Amino acid sequence: MKFLLRRLGFYVLAAWVSLTLNFFIPRLAPGDPASALQATFQGKLDPAALEAMKSAFGLTDEPLYRQYFKYLGNLFQGDLGISIAHFPAPVTEVISEALLWTLLLAGVSVVISFSVGTILGILSAWRRGGWLDSIAPASFIFLGAFPYFWLAMLLLFVLGFLGGWFPLRHAYSDTLSPALTLEFLLDAIHHAFLPALSIVIASLGGWLLSMRNTMIGVISEDYVTMAQAKGLSSRRVMLNYAARNALLPNITGFGMALGFVLSGSLLTEIVFSYPGQGYLLFEAVKSMDYPLMQGLFLAITVAVLAANWFVDIAYVFLDPRTRR
Amino acid sequence: MTQEPLLSVKNLTVEYVTPRGNVRAVDNVSFEIGRGEVFGLAGESGSGKSTAAMAAMRLLQPPAIITGGEVLFEGQDILAMTDEELRFFRWKKIALVFQSAMNALNPVLTVGEQIADVLRTHEGMAPAPALERASELLQLVGIEPSRLKSFPHQLSGGMRQRVVIAIALALKPPLLFMDEPTTALDVVVQKEILQQIAELKDQLGFSILFITHDLSLMLEFCDKVGILYAGRLAEIAPAKQLFGDPQHPYTRGLMHSFPELHGSRHRMEGIPGSPPDMRQPPKGCRFHPRCKEAGPECELHLPRLVELGANHYGACVKVTPSQIPKNPQQKEYRS
Numbered sequence: 279m280k281f282l283l284r285r286l287g288f289y290v291l292a293a294w295v296s297l298t299l300n301f302f303i304p305r306l307a308p309g310d311p312a313s314a315l316q317a318t319f320q321g322k323l324d325p326a327a328l329e330a331m332k333s334a335f336g337l338t339d340e341p342l343y344r345q346y347f348k349y350l351g352n353l354f355q356g357d358l359g360i361s362i363a364h365f366p367a368p369v370t371e372v373i374s375e376a377l378l379w380t381l382l383l384a385g386v387s388v389v390i391s392f393s394v395g396t397i398l399g400i401l402s403a404w405r406r407g408g409w410l411d412s413i414a415p416a417s418f419i420f421l422g423a424f425p426y427f428w429l430a431m432l433l434l435f436v437l438g439f440l441g442g443w444f445p446l447r448h449a450y451s452d453t454l455s456p457a458l459t460l461e462f463l464l465d466a467i468h469h470a471f472l473p474a475l476s477i478v479i480a481s482l483g484g485w486l487l488s489m490r491n492t493m494i495g496v497i498s499e500d501y502v503t504m505a506q507a508k509g510l511s512s513r514r515v516m517l518n519y520a521a522r523n524a525l526l527p528n529i530t531g532f533g534m535a536l537g538f539v540l541s542g543s544l545l546t547e548i549v550f551s552y553p554g555q556g557y558l559l560f561e562a563v564k565s566m567d568y569p570l571m572q573g574l575f576l577a578i579t580v581a582v583l584a585a586n587w588f589v590d591i592a593y594v595f596l597d598p599r600t601r602r
Numbered sequence: 603m604t605q606e607p608l609l610s611v612k613n614l615t616v617e618y619v620t621p622r623g624n625v626r627a628v629d630n631v632s633f634e635i636g637r638g639e640v641f642g643l644a645g646e647s648g649s650g651k652s653t654a655a656m657a658a659m660r661l662l663q664p665p666a667i668i669t670g671g672e673v674l675f676e677g678q679d680i681l682a683m684t685d686e687e688l689r690f691f692r693w694k695k696i697a698l699v700f701q702s703a704m705n706a707l708n709p710v711l712t713v714g715e716q717i718a719d720v721l722r723t724h725e726g727m728a729p730a731p732a733l734e735r736a737s738e739l740l741q742l743v744g745i746e747p748s749r750l751k752s753f754p755h756q757l758s759g760g761m762r763q764r765v766v767i768a769i770a771l772a773l774k775p776p777l778l779f780m781d782e783p784t785t786a787l788d789v790v791v792q793k794e795i796l797q798q799i800a801e802l803k804d805q806l807g808f809s810i811l812f813i814t815h816d817l818s819l820m821l822e823f824c825d826k827v828g829i830l831y832a833g834r835l836a837e838i839a840p841a842k843q844l845f846g847d848p849q850h851p852y853t854r855g856l857m858h859s860f861p862e863l864h865g866s867r868h869r870m871e872g873i874p875g876s877p878p879d880m881r882q883p884p885k886g887c888r889f890h891p892r893c894k895e896a897g898p899e900c901e902l903h904l905p906r907l908v909e910l911g912a913n914h915y916g917a918c919v920k921v922t923p924s925q926i927p928k929n930p931q932q933k934e935y936r937s
Contacts (some may be wrong), residue, residue, distance in 0.1 A: 500705035507661055508720050508769070509692035520717075522710050598710060598753040601896065 285420065285590045289583045296579040301349050304568050305342065334418045358576070363561060369573035373560070377540070377577065380554035383470050384546075386538040387477035392532050393483025394478070400521045402486065402493035415490060418483030430476040430549040437472060444472045447551035465540035473550040477543060481535075488531065493524040526597055533589030537582035604806055606677065608777055608809050609632035609696075614671035614831075616650070616657045621665070624815060625880045627666065628654045629833040632907075635777065635826075637892065640803070640810040642824030642841065644817060644856070646877055650833040652701070653814045655779045658811075659696055660688060675777070676767040694724055697770035699763075699780040707754035713740070713765050714750035720772045739768040743798065760791040781813045796823060821845050826913070829853050832878050832888040833845050835907060849916040851893045851908070887919065895920055 298353035316528040323331075340348075395418075402411040421429070438444045450456065450466050496502060497520050527546065544556035555574060560572040593600045616628035628650040633639040643651045656662050656674045660680060673680040675695055683691060700706035706714060717736035721727045727735070737747035743764040755761055763783065772779055783799070784792040796819070803810065806817055820827050823842055824917040828916070831853065837850040848854045855873035875892040878884050884891050890900035903916040 343655075398704045431715060500700050500702065501708045503661055503663075504698065504700055504706050504769075506710070507659060507692055507698045508696065508723070510723050511689070514719065518711065519708050523708070526803075596710065598712075599755050602707070 300575045358573040361570045363567040376555045376558045384429040387474040391478045392480045395482045396489045399486045403490045422483035473546045496524040533585045536584030540581035541578045571594025609635040610674045612672040617669045640824045640829040642812045642820040645830035649830040696777045697775040699783045701782045702786045743768045777809045779811045837916045849921045
C-alpha cells in the first residue's frame with residue numbers, strides 16, 4: 279500500500295513536469311497562433327475584433343511565467359481553453375467526443391489483442407513444436423509484417439467495399455444520433471469492427487511471440503519441472519506455475535500499450551475515417567490549434583501515467599515480490 | 603536379502619538429440635535401491651547423474667530422450683506407464699528434492715499453496731484440511747506454521763530447502779530422489795538439513811536416491827554408492843567398501859581430489875585432464891585418456907561391470923576379481 283502511494287506521488291510529480299513541458303514547448307516552437315489567426319482572415323479583420331479574439335483564446339503578451347500560472351490555474355478548474363480550429367467549442371468538449379470513440383475502438387482492440395495473443399502464446403509454448411506452435415506465431419508475424427495502412431485498406435476494400443458487409447466510414451450511421459439504445463450500440467460495434475480487426479491482426483503477433491518466448495524460458499525453470507514431478511494436472515502446471523510467471527513482463531508491455539491508446543491510432547482513424555483522438559491531434563497540429571494540442575497532450579500524458587500506475591497495482595497483485 | 607528391490611533401473615540409456623548426431627548422456631546404467639536404503643550416485647558435473655534421475659521419473663525435456671532400458675518401481679515399469687498413470691504415480695511413490703531450492707519453488711504462490719496443491723490433487727482434499735496438513739508438514743521439517751502464508755522470497759535458503767523437503771514428504775512417498783539437496787547452502791545449514799533428512803528417514807522409513815559430487819557427504823550418508831563417469835557406471839559398491847577399498851582408477855582419483863578433515867595429511871592429486879567431449883567419446887574405456895594406469899588394451903573395448911567382491915562391481919579391464927589384493931597396501935597393477 280505504501281509502495282502504491284509512493285508510486286502515486288512519483289506520477290503526480292511526473293504529471294506536473296509534463297504539464298510544464300506541455301506549456302513551454304509549443305511556445306518555443308516557431309510560429310504563433312496569433313499570426314496564424316491573422317493570416318486566416320488575411321487582414322480583413324479590424325484590430326479591435328482581433329484583440330477580442332486573442333483575449334478569448336488567452337493569447338496575451340503577458341510574460342511567460344504569468345501565462346504559465348494562469349494555465350495551471352485554469353487547468354485545475356478543468357478549463358483547457360477554447361479550440362481555435364473548432365471555434366467556439368471549448369477544448370474539453372472537442373476532446374471528450376473524440377475520446378469516447380478512441381476508447382471504444384483502440385481500447386477494446388488492445389484488450390482483445392493482448393488477451394488473445396497471450397492465450398495463444400501460452401498454448402504455443404506449452405505444446406512447443408505442436409500444430410498451434412507451427413502455425414500461429416508464423417502467420418501472425420507474417421500478417422503483422424505488412425505495412426499497417428495497406429493491411430487496413432485491404433480489409434476495408436475486401437470486406438467493406440467488395441463484400442459490403444461493413445460500413446466504409448465513421449463511427450456510426452448518419453441516420454442515427456448518439457444515444458444509449460441497443461440499436462445505436464449495435465451500429466457503433468458494426469462500424470468499429472473493421473478498424474478493430476485491423477488493429478488486432480496487426481498487433482496480435484507481437485503479444486503472441488513475446489508471451490511464447492517468456493513462457494518457454496519459464497517452462498525450463500525448476501519450479502515448473504517440480505510442479506510436473508508433483509503430478510499436478512497439466513492445466514494447473516501450465517496456468518499457475520508457468521503462465522502466471524511468464525505473464526509478468528508482458529503486463530508491463532500491456533500497460534504501455536494501454537497508455538498509448540489515448541494518443542489514438544492515427545493510421546486506423548485516417549483509413550476508416552474514424553473520429554478519434556489521433557485524427558484530432560493531426561488536425562490540431564496542422565491548424566496550429568495550440569489549446570487543442572495542449573489539451574490532447576495533457577490527455578495522453580495523464581493516460582500514460584494512469585496506465586503505469588495501473589501496471590504497478592497489477593504487479594502488486596500478480597507478483598508478491600513487489601509487495602513490501 | 604532376496605527381497606524385491608524398491609526401484610530397479612536396468613540398462614537405462616538417455617541420449618540428447620543434436621543436429622550433429624545423438625549424444626549419449628547416460629549409457630546402460632543399472633542399479634537397484636532397496637527398501638529403506640540410501641543409494642548415492644556420484645560423479646563430476648556432466649557425468650549424467652541428474653539426467654539419469656530425471657529420466658527415471660520421466661521428467662526429461664526434449665532434446666533429451668530415453669532410448670533404452672527399464673525403470674521398475676515395485677516391478678512396474680515407469681517408462682511404460684500412460685501419462686495418466688504416470689501423473690498419479692509421481693510424488694505419490696517417488697518425490698523429488700531439487701538441486702536448488704531457490705528455483706524449485708514458484709515465486710508467485712505461497713508456501714502453503716505449494717504444499718496444499720499436492721494434497722488436493724492426489725488425495726482430493728478440500729482447501730482447508732489441505733492447509734491444515736501443510737502446516738503439520740512444515741512443523742515436521744522445523745518451520746513455524748505461520749510461514750504457510752509466506753512467499754518463497756521471504757524465506758532464507760535453508761528454510762526454502764526445508765519447505766521443498768516438506769513438499770516432498772507430503773504424500774509420504776516410499777522413495778525420494780535428492781539431487782544435490784544441499785549444494786546451494788552453506789556448510790552449517792547443509793549439516794542441519796542432512797541431519798534432519800536422516801531423522802525423517804528413520805521416522806518415516808523412505809529410501810533415497812542421493813545425487814552429489816561431494817564424496818565425503820556420500821560416505822556419511824549412503825549405504826551404497828555408484829560412481830558415474832561420462833554416462834557409464836565405473837564402480838558400484840557398499841559405501842564403506844567403496845571408500846575403504848576403491849578399485850576403479852577413476853574412483854581412486856576422485857578420492858584423492860578431496861581434502862580429509864581428519865586423519866593424516868596427504869597431497870591432493872586431482873585427476874589430470876577433463877571429462878571427454880560426449881559427442882565424440884574416446885574409444886574403449888571412456889576414462890583411459892586420463893587414466894594413469896591405462897594400457898593399450900583399454901582402447902579396445904568398453905569395459906563391463908564385473909563382480910569384484912560381495913556387492914562390489916567395477917568396470918575396468920585392469921581390475922578383475924582375482925586381482926583384488928587382500929591388503930590394499932600392496933596393490934600392484936602392472937600386467
